[in-house]
Amino acid sequence: xxxxxxxxxxxxxxxxxxxxxxxxxxxxxxxxxxxxxxxxxxxxxxxxxxxxxxxxxxxxxxxxxxxxxxxxxxxxxxxxxxxxxxxxxxxxxxxxxxxxxxxxxxxxxxxxxxxxxxxxxxxxxxxxxxxxxxxxxxxxxxxxxxxxxxxxxxxxxxxxxxxxxxxxxx
Numbered sequence: 001x002x003x004x005x006x007x008x009x010x011x012x013x014x015x016x017x018x019x020x021x022x023x024x025x026x027x028x029x030x031x032x033x034x035x036x037x038x039x040x041x042x043x044x045x046x047x048x049x050x051x052x053x054x055x056x057x058x059x060x061x062x063x064x065x066x067x068x069x070x071x072x073x074x075x076x077x078x079x080x081x082x083x084x085x086x087x088x089x090x091x092x093x094x095x096x097x098x099x100x101x102x103x104x105x106x107x108x109x110x111x112x113x114x115x116x117x118x119x120x121x122x123x124x125x126x127x128x129x130x131x132x133x134x135x136x137x138x139x140x141x142x143x144x145x146x147x148x149x150x151x152x153x154x155x156x157x158x159x160x161x162x163x164x165x166x167x168x169x170x
Contacts (some may be wrong), residue, residue, distance in 0.1 A: 044120075052116045052138050058092040059112055072112040081106055093119075098155035108151070 003035065035054060039047050052072070059076065060067040062085050070079070081089070086106035094101050097119070109115045150158060 008120070013150065036098050048116060048120050049169075054096055055093065055112050055115050056121070058089055058096070062089045070112060072116075076106050076112070077110060097111045100156045102152065102154050104151065117134045 008100075035050065038050055042050060056067045056072070059070060059079075059081075062077075063070075063080055074087075076086070087103060090101050090103060090105045093105070105115065105118075109118045119132055135165075150161075153161065
């Protein structure tokens, strides 16, 4: 099957692909994104500015609108983002950031501002646990805790966890 491996590598640059690892290793490396190095060297305010411009640009490309027309507080679904476009947005952000992101990124963080907040954080915030939203201590819910942690995993991390559990069971 004819394949454009450079384009494939660019589209999947934030994810490892064991199945295609050997084929991709044989190809010359494409120019990697400079954004991770810029973010590492930037002060917090500058880091946020870079992430906001990058996220706004990716959303604009996916939705085919001018970046200036996007309201960072308006939900992406209300701007026309479908589930397929959400995956395209995730793939674009992964390619630029050179790291895997959750397939549910646009639904867990439904605005440009929320995505930037998530990406700006050093560690992804813990998923909310079922309980009272008034700030009271949540009710213990081990299953809810486990499901919330799983939901925050990238596809690759979930697969590694699954394979690790499978190996432990054998």
